[in-house]
Amino acid sequence: MELKEKLISSFMAFENKVDVEAPVHEERIAAIKNFEDKGFPNKKQEAWKYTSLNNVLKHDYSVFPKEETALEYREVKKYFIHDIDSYKIVFIDGAYSSHLSQTTHDGIDVCLMSAALTKPKYRILIENYFNKVAEKDESLTSLNTAFSKEGAYIHIGRGKVVEKPIQIIHFATGKESSLLLQPRNLIVVDENSHVQVIERHQSLTENPILTNCVTEIFANKRAIIDYYKIQNDVQTASLVDNTYISQKRDSHVSVHTFSFGGNMTRNNLNFYHKDERIMSTLKGITLIGDKQHVDHYTLVHHAQPNCESHQEYKGVYADRSTGVFNGKILVEKEAQKTDAFQQNNNILLDDRATINTKPQLEIFADDVKCSHGCTIGQLDGDALFYLKTRGIPEKEAKGLLTYAFANNVLESVKIPQVKSRINRLIANKLGINIGFDL
Amino acid sequence: MNKYTEQDLEKDLENKEYEYGFYTDIESDTLPVGLNEDIVRAISAKKNEPEWMTEWRLEAFRIWKGMEEPEWANVMYEKPDFQAISYYSAPNSKPKYDSLDEVDPELLETFNRLGISLDEQKKLAGVAMDVVVDSVSVATTFKETLAEKGIIFMSISEAIQEHPELVKNHIGTVVPQRDNFYAALNSAVFSDGSFCYIPKGVRCPMELSTYFRINQAGTGQFERTLVIADKGSYVSYLEGCTAPSRDENQLHAAVVELIALDDAEIKYSTVQNWFPGDKEGNGGVFNFVTKRGLCETNAKISWTQVETGSAVTWKYPSCVLKGDNSVGEFYSIAVTNNYQQADTGTKMVHLGKNTKSTIISKGISAGRSQNSYRGLVQVSSRAENARNFSQCDSLLMGNQCGAHTFPYIETKNKSAQIEHEATTSKIGEDQIFYCNQRGIDAEKAIALIVNGFSKEVLNKLPMEFAVEAQKLLEISLEGSVG
Numbered sequence: 001m002e003l004k005e006k007l008i009s010s011f012m013a014f015e016n017k018v019d020v021e022a023p024v025h026e027e028r029i030a031a032i033k034n035f036e037d038k039g040f041p042n043k044k045q046e047a048w049k050y051t052s053l054n055n056v057l058k059h060d061y062s063v064f065p066k067e068e069t070a071l072e073y074r075e076v077k078k079y080f081i082h083d084i085d086s087y088k089i090v091f092i093d094g095a096y097s098s099h100l101s102q103t104t105h106d107g108i109d110v111c112l113m114s115a116a117l118t119k120p121k122y123r124i125l126i127e128n129y130f131n132k133v134a135e136k137d138e139s140l141t142s143l144n145t146a147f148s149k150e151g152a153y154i155h156i157g158r159g160k161v162v163e164k165p166i167q168i169i170h171f172a173t174g175k176e177s178s179l180l181l182q183p184r185n186l187i188v189v190d191e192n193s194h195v196q197v198i199e200r201h202q203s204l205t206e207n208p209i210l211t212n213c214v215t216e217i218f219a220n221k222r223a224i225i226d227y228y229k230i231q232n233d234v235q236t237a238s239l240v241d242n243t244y245i246s247q248k249r250d251s252h253v254s255v256h257t258f259s260f261g262g263n264m265t266r267n268n269l270n271f272y273h274k275d276e277r278i279m280s281t282l283k284g285i286t287l288i289g290d291k292q293h294v295d296h297y298t299l300v301h302h303a304q305p306n307c308e309s310h311q312e313y314k315g316v317y318a319d320r321s322t323g324v325f326n327g328k329i330l331v332e333k334e335a336q337k338t339d340a341f342q343q344n345n346n347i348l349l350d351d352r353a354t355i356n357t358k359p360q361l362e363i364f365a366d367d368v369k370c371s372h373g374c375t376i377g378q379l380d381g382d383a384l385f386y387l388k389t390r391g392i393p394e395k396e397a398k399g400l401l402t403y404a405f406a407n408n409v410l411e412s413v414k415i416p417q418v419k420s421r422i423n424r425l426i427a428n429k430l431g432i433n434i435g436f437d438l
Numbered sequence: 439m440n441k442y443t444e445q446d447l448e449k450d451l452e453n454k455e456y457e458y459g460f461y462t463d464i465e466s467d468t469l470p471v472g473l474n475e476d477i478v479r480a481i482s483a484k485k486n487e488p489e490w491m492t493e494w495r496l497e498a499f500r501i502w503k504g505m506e507e508p509e510w511a512n513v514m515y516e517k518p519d520f521q522a523i524s525y526y527s528a529p530n531s532k533p534k535y536d537s538l539d540e541v542d543p544e545l546l547e548t549f550n551r552l553g554i555s556l557d558e559q560k561k562l563a564g565v566a567m568d569v570v571v572d573s574v575s576v577a578t579t580f581k582e583t584l585a586e587k588g589i590i591f592m593s594i595s596e597a598i599q600e601h602p603e604l605v606k607n608h609i610g611t612v613v614p615q616r617d618n619f620y621a622a623l624n625s626a627v628f629s630d631g632s633f634c635y636i637p638k639g640v641r642c643p644m645e646l647s648t649y650f651r652i653n654q655a656g657t658g659q660f661e662r663t664l665v666i667a668d669k670g671s672y673v674s675y676l677e678g679c680t681a682p683s684r685d686e687n688q689l690h691a692a693v694v695e696l697i698a699l700d701d702a703e704i705k706y707s708t709v710q711n712w713f714p715g716d717k718e719g720n721g722g723v724f725n726f727v728t729k730r731g732l733c734e735t736n737a738k739i740s741w742t743q744v745e746t747g748s749a750v751t752w753k754y755p756s757c758v759l760k761g762d763n764s765v766g767e768f769y770s771i772a773v774t775n776n777y778q779q780a781d782t783g784t785k786m787v788h789l790g791k792n793t794k795s796t797i798i799s800k801g802i803s804a805g806r807s808q809n810s811y812r813g814l815v816q817v818s819s820r821a822e823n824a825r826n827f828s829q830c831d832s833l834l835m836g837n838q839c840g841a842h843t844f845p846y847i848e849t850k851n852k853s854a855q856i857e858h859e860a861t862t863s864k865i866g867e868d869q870i871f872y873c874n875q876r877g878i879d880a881e882k883a884i885a886l887i888v889n890g891f892s893k894e895v896l897n898k899l900p901m902e903f904a905v906e907a908q909k910l911l912e913i914s915l916e917g918s919v920g
Contacts, residue, residue: 046510050848333837348852351819359858361843366834366864376849376856 031145038139050324050356061180065093113151133246144214148184156193165196174205185215189223203237219251232261254281280309289318302335311342317353325357333364342372399432498615498625511781512810590635597633612695620691621728631662636671661692667702674705696731712747719777722749735761745772746914756785759793766795769895774807783813788824797828803839810842819850830860885912
């Protein structure tokens with residue numbers, strides 16, 4: 001049976017498990033209908049021109065894992081940023097693991113989507129925010145909405161600075177031969193609040209895993225949100241990560257995406273500006289090899305005056321890997337005095353590596369400062385020679401230069417432990433040890 | 439040989455007797471509207487074409503029938519009804535007007551400002567002309583100069599008769615019939631166009647522009663151009679005209695094929711100023727053009743275009759850099775005003791080693807127009823050391839218009855070096871203020887700034903056209919400053 005048919009028929013089984021009387025269920029029904037109409041995206045669609053899902057979709061994924069699995073903290077400790085105190089929301093095969101998690105209701109809500117969707121005290125928030133910024137037309141997002149049940153729910157009330165970061169980790173254990181996961185996260189940050197979130201998807205198995213994740217983020221007035229996505233999954237796991245961010249006046253949201261692993265990774269990152277004087281930051285480092293495929297698809301929708309967006313994506317592609325960058329900046333005619341910047345730099349290390357990039361500007365306002373730049377090249381031969389003359393072996397020299405190339409993206413990472421973790425991941429990925437902590 | 443100057447031309451004109459050029463006027467006859475195999479056969483028969491040409495057209499027609507009109511371009515328009523068009527109409531030999539006084543004064547005003555001579559004005563507006571200075575004689579002079587060098591330059595229908603081998607071997611090799619919807623349509627029904635062949639090692643002594651401009655008579659809706667530069671030759675070709683063309687044909691679907699063999703160089707410049715529709719966006723020409731050049735080893739093709747006309751433009755002059763060390767260039771200014779829409783850009787396909795390409799695109803949008811740059815830079819896995827530099831700048835005037843950039847960059851080779859940059863800005867108030875201070879009024883100041891903005895491209899145009907193009911930019915943007 002085709003995966004699409006399987007999913008549509010699974011929806012009926014899914015309805016037995018959830019409260020069909022809840023208002024969100026109407027959204028689910030509308031979403032499954034949209035998915036039924038549109039199906040999975042294919043390469044004929046402009047947005048998926050360079051990324052094919054065919055290889056990923058050929059597996060017979062099970063939609064509902066049959067049994068729950070427990071993990072010991074020491075087995076999975078290395079996947080956490082464990083050297084800082086943090087709130088943790090951990091899922092194993094899509095199910096919440098209270099054993100590994102550390103949630104709170106003390107002034108802020110760091111808990112579960114399943115609770116938020118069912119308990120009456122969250123009802124107003126869910127009505128106001130759930131599925132309000134996610135693209136209703138997009139088929140994969142619709143698929144997630146249809147099966148939305150579990151995920152992280154974070155609500156930070158007014159004027160709260162959350163003192164420690166929140167880690168959201170999704171583990172897949174591979175009890176099933178292949179598994180489709182569809183976490184749904186909702187993050188609402190009220191006026192004058194500040195929160196830092198670290199997100200990771202990790203498969204612990206060789207069995208194929210496909211994750212179709214949707215995260216909705218709402219930044220109210222003057223809110224500050226730092227979001228870090230660490231993607232260093234095994235080669236059999238694929239990820240479609242859809243993030244939708246709605247920003248109000250004077251808010252600042254920054255999203256850093258570090259893509260080092262996975263078989264196929266697609267990051268849909270969408271920013272919507274709902275008011276003036278908003279700042280958005282999108283940064284990314286992609287460092288892949290083998291036959292890996294990473295696709296960054298970003299949208300910044302400037303709809304109001306005096307907003308700023310800053311995008312910087314660096315990519316290093318080895319072996320037969322493929323990179324895609326598709327960045328779109330849309331400036332509406334009301335959005336005067338917009339300052340939008342977009343940069344995409346790429347290095348190809350091997351002849352069989354491919355990069356497809358499409359930095360796109362659509363501008364309807366005249367008093368704006370919009371620029372984009374994109375380069376494709378290789379490591380500087382002179383610099384490499386210089387390092388070699390000073391006794392640094394070629395491999396390490398290349399590693400150093402690659403690191404230097406990607407480094408300025410790291411400068412804006414605000415959690416030192418995340419920064420050093422990323423540094424170590426880069427060093428690992430480059431296979432070098434140069435005697436000091438990069 | 440010395441360069442052919444205007445003085446020479448004048449002298450030739452005085453001495454030369456009137457001769458008929460190669461242009462044979464056929465009495466106007468029009469085929470019934472609609473398109474089917476019979477019509478294609480009829481067009482071919484009217485032109486007395488050999489069997490292979492008829493077959494080629496029919497093949498194109500069959501392909502076209504199975505194709506769908508493309509919708510991916512960032513333009514909105516009402517699709518033309520392809521069965522409501524008459525696909526053949528011989529050029530009308532009767533002049534439209536008896537004297538210049540009858541011509542639309544607005545048109546004449548534009549001619550004057552562009553600095554077009556009185557006789558040319560008459561020719562362009564379709565006024566009956568004094569026989570002695572008829573441009574046909576000038577054309578003939580040029581033709582002799584060209585013949586001396588062995589250069590073949592004639593209409594494509596004539597070339598099919600006189601040089602069938604050259605045409606047969608090259609037509610459709612760069613833009614095949616099945617390339618796209620409009621190219622297929624053009625291949626099936628093309629009315630006429632130009633054919634140019636430069637023999638080995640010959641440097642064409644003049645800009646083919648001069649010749650073309652005065653010889654341009656009703657080129658029709660479906661123009662087909664084929665330029666072949668043999669090994670080591672050079673030619674500079676200018677198509678179009680700065681003078682506004684009031685054409686009744688709404689749909690234009692031309693195909694231009696350039697072939698630059700080893701060490702050859704082709705410079706192809708276009709000035710397009712078709713009727714853009716009135717201020718409310720009614721009427722205007724749809725311009726759907728397929729232009730592509732093929733570069734063999736060490737060859738170079740350079741496209742320069744100034745686009746100010748047409749209601750809807752859909753045009754991507756491209757270079758296929760097949761040979762090693764070949765070079766492709768694209769310089770473009772696209773101006774849109776009122777309700778005009780332009781989706782234009784280029785494709786640079788790097789196949790050979792050490793191939794280079796440069797893209798400079800300047801878009802200026804005013805009024806309620808939409809201006810898009812859409813470009814592709816593709817580096818195949820065998821194209822070692824490919825180099826590309828792209829720059830797309832947009833200038834916005836007013837907040838009703840839009841500027842868009844859709845650059846596609848696809849690289850499969852690690853030694854490729856590709857740079858792309860794009861900016862969007864408006865004319866700064868401080869810049870205008872600076873000019874005002876020095877006694878330059880706002881309108882002139884805008885013209886000055888726009889010229890500066892487009893300088894890099896204007897510089898690439900042949901001299902005389904650069905001057906006219908500059909004025910053309912000024913006129914196109916008139917009244918867009920609020």
